[in-house]
Each structure stands twice: as C-alpha cells, then as structure tokens.
Amino acid sequence: MGLFDGASPDTDEGSTAEVARLLGLPVVLVVDARKVARSVAATVLGFQRFDPRLRIVGVVLNGIGSARHLDYCRGPIERATGIPVIGHLPRRDDLQLPERHLGLVPEVEGPVAGEFFARLATQVEASVDLDLLLRVAEAPDPPAVPPRLFPPEPVPAHALIAVARDRAFSFYYEDALDLLAAWGAEVVPVSPLADAVLPKGCSALYLGGGFPELYARELSENAPFLHAVREAAAAGLPIYGECGGLMYLGREIVDAGGTAHSMAGLLPLRTSMEGARLHLGYRRVRALADGPVLAEGEEARGHEFHYSRLDVLEEAPAAYEVLDQPGRLEGFRAGSVWASYVHLHLAHSPYMAPRFVATAARHRRRE
Structure with missing residues (x-):
C-alpha cells in the first residue's frame, strides 16, 4: 500500500498519510526508479502537491541501475520539488525477500529475514546519507493525547x-x-x-x-x-x-x-x-x-x-x-x-x- 492508500478512495482515512498528518511527522518517500529516469521527478512532485499538509522531507530511490541512472533521477527531483534525494538502493537480486500468495514469508519460518536485513543494513550504510536522514526526519514531540484505550494503571492479571x-x-x-x-x-x-x-x-x-x-x-x-x-x-x-x-x-x-x-x-x-x-x-x-x-x-x-x-x-x-x-x-x-x-x-x-x-x-x- 502506498502513502495515501487507506480505508476510503476519497479521503486519507486510515492511510500512512493520515497518521503522519495527525502526528505532525515528516515523510521520507521511497520511490521505485526502475525503468524510469526524469519521469520519477513527476511522481515525487505529484506526491508533494497531492496533499500540501504533509511535509515530504526526503526521497530514497529504489532500483537504481548505475551512477548515471542515479544522476538522471536525482537532479530532476531536486530541481522540480526542492526535496533532497538522501540516498538510493541499487538493483540487487539478494535484496529480494521471498514471497508467497499472501506476500512475504514470515520470520517465524526461518532465518531468512535476519540474513536479509543484515545485507540491507550494509547496503544502506553505503548508499544512503544517514546523517542527512536523521536531520530531515527529526520529529517534534507527539501531541498530548488523553488516555483512551489503556487503563490509568495496569490491571492485575485475572x-x-x-x-x-x-x-x-x-x-x-x-x-x-x-x-x-x-x-x-x-x-x-x-x-x-x-x-x-x-x-x-x-x-x-x-x-x-x-x-x-x-x-x-x-x-x-x-x-x-x-x-x-x-x-x-x-x-x-x-x-x-x-x-x-x-x-x-x-x-x-x-x-x-x-x-x-x-x-x-x-x-x-x-x-x-x-x-x-x-x-x-x-x-x-x-x-x-x-x-x-x-x-x-x-x-x-x-x-x-x-x-x-x-x-x-x-x-x-x-x-x-x-x-x-x-x-x-x-x-x-x-x-x-x-x-x-x-x-x-x-x-x-x-x-x-x-x-x-x-x-x-x-x-x-x-x-
């Protein structure tokens, strides 16, 4: 599901966008750049303008094929939107999680997820500006909300x-x-x-x-x-x-x-x-x-x-x-x-x- 996908086709109800908006959180947009170059800037610009109440503060490009491909995506995005491209993930077959009819294979079925995340962490350290990510994604303190779901004090087990x-x-x-x-x-x-x-x-x-x-x-x-x-x-x-x-x-x-x-x-x-x-x-x-x-x-x-x-x-x-x-x-x-x-x-x-x-x-x- 994407940023704006939720319970309704007409509003952001139940979407990640609604959660970010309600909590005042910045958004880092992960965009699939396979088989596109300059066109990806139009995608990011569309997300930026679709709901101006959101703060999209950075972009991570997925599926980059080469340094030249990265240049053909990064420049147009930053010029059209002013949003920095803070990193990318290259095309790598070993960064694909196995899937089945309902999506990903659960971690409880084996060590696949642990091995995958170790490879992913190494790649992210190499191709994403983590210092910039931490700066642009700094969030304000969450708004004060009166307790509604949890009891004031935990109830003894009965x-x-x-x-x-x-x-x-x-x-x-x-x-x-x-x-x-x-x-x-x-x-x-x-x-x-x-x-x-x-x-x-x-x-x-x-x-x-x-x-x-x-x-x-x-x-x-x-x-x-x-x-x-x-x-x-x-x-x-x-x-x-x-x-x-x-x-x-x-x-x-x-x-x-x-x-x-x-x-x-x-x-x-x-x-x-x-x-x-x-x-x-x-x-x-x-x-x-x-x-x-x-x-x-x-x-x-x-x-x-x-x-x-x-x-x-x-x-x-x-x-x-x-x-x-x-x-x-x-x-x-x-x-x-x-x-x-x-x-x-x-x-x-x-x-x-x-x-x-x-x-x-x-x-x-x-x-």
Whole structure:
C-alpha cells in the first residue's frame, strides 16, 4: 500500500498519510526508479502537491541501475520539488525477500529475514546519507493525547488468554496483545502444531491469522491438541478465531494439491485453496450477537486478507454484518466459538480489549 492508500478512495482515512498528518511527522518517500529516469521527478512532485499538509522531507530511490541512472533521477527531483534525494538502493537480486500468495514469508519460518536485513543494513550504510536522514526526519514531540484505550494503571492479571503462535499462526497486532495484558490478561503462547494441551488455567483461546493451509497436514495430525480444543469448546471456553483461526475451527482444510485435512470441526465449514482468489481490504462490521470482543450491535473496523475459498456445509448463525458491503454476512458463531475472516483491531474501541478479558474472566469464575 502506498502513502495515501487507506480505508476510503476519497479521503486519507486510515492511510500512512493520515497518521503522519495527525502526528505532525515528516515523510521520507521511497520511490521505485526502475525503468524510469526524469519521469520519477513527476511522481515525487505529484506526491508533494497531492496533499500540501504533509511535509515530504526526503526521497530514497529504489532500483537504481548505475551512477548515471542515479544522476538522471536525482537532479530532476531536486530541481522540480526542492526535496533532497538522501540516498538510493541499487538493483540487487539478494535484496529480494521471498514471497508467497499472501506476500512475504514470515520470520517465524526461518532465518531468512535476519540474513536479509543484515545485507540491507550494509547496503544502506553505503548508499544512503544517514546523517542527512536523521536531520530531515527529526520529529517534534507527539501531541498530548488523553488516555483512551489503556487503563490509568495496569490491571492485575485475572484471566489467562492462550494465543496460538507458531509457524501456522503468527498474524497479530502486537499492540492489541499489549492491550489485553494491560486490562488484566495473562497472554500465554500456545502451538497448535506442537502442543498437546491448552495451558493450565486457560480461560480463553485466541487463534489469529497465519498460514494454516501450508501446515494443514501437521495441524491435522496433532490429534491431542485438536481434542483439547474440542473439549474446551464443549465446556464453554471462549474461543475467538480470525482468518487462519477460522480455517482451523472448521471441519477441514483442502490444500493446494486437493488433499483434505481434518480440523477442529467446531464450525460447519470447509476452506480450500482450490479455485481460491484474493480477498483484500478494510472492513466495517457490526456484531449480530454478543461475542468475546463486541456486544450485539457494536461496530468495529478490521482488515480482510486471504486467498482461501470457504464452503458452508450447514446453516449457522453469522457473526457480523459487513457495513461497507450491504447484504453481506461474515463469520460464524456456535456456542462459545466465534470466528471470522476479518482481523479486528482491539484498539478500534476502548471497550473491545476489556470485554475480551472480562469474557475470559467470567469463564474462569464458572470453573
């Protein structure tokens, strides 16, 4: 996504530009210069004029092929805009991160990211004026904002929320987990790939996004953990799944080769990588019943980003209505299990994180 891309085609809402504007932060623009020269100046000038409220203080050029190419880009940019080109990155095959159907390969899958960033750091030191970068990017103190999301003082832990974290599940907003901890959750990682049981004293399970389709066989073969999740659901444990978590809570995942792998079976759905297409974008949803993070009628914003196809095997109550796609229902709920393709951000509302913790705490008290 670019500087101005966000939740709306008509405003900067939800974009990096909005964040920079609200916080009064300077912007360093990274521009792809492959296959262009002087034309890149028009691109930078367009960004500069598109929203004059932003302070674009420097440019880094990506994909420079030679010293001559750099000269053909730098001069026109600086003359047309007055913005300094503070450095560049050359074309180098070893500065390409491996990708897959949803983007970059996560760091949890191996040391690829560490090796990449070591090479990148060496290159940046050689071709970017870091002293100039620090000078032009100096930011003012952030504006004073009254506390809204976090409690005045951290709440003592009174609920244990197990969070699925391994190679199959790694897509989380870290500040959302910080919010849960601040409101009194002991956030404990658990691995659906490797663990046999839920943590002792577990009072809720949070299954986030990731790539369960790549580890469907291993997830299916970990029968003890699947059994533990089913038993916990039968006992009323609050279970909240997002995207990959939704897939895990269904009956089966069909991998790209067409092989079906049994999952938890708590929701009447099958997800498949066959014939799948990309679903991407911000979502506004309204809860259709009381759930772990939203009460009935409450609204929240989130993000949908997946390649899998979903087949509904039996009728089941939906979790949300999608407000920016009229008529569309999203997600499923069954007893204490609540799951959807939408990744909600718990910072959208000051009530979401404390509600999740309170839901978990109520289950703990009932035990």
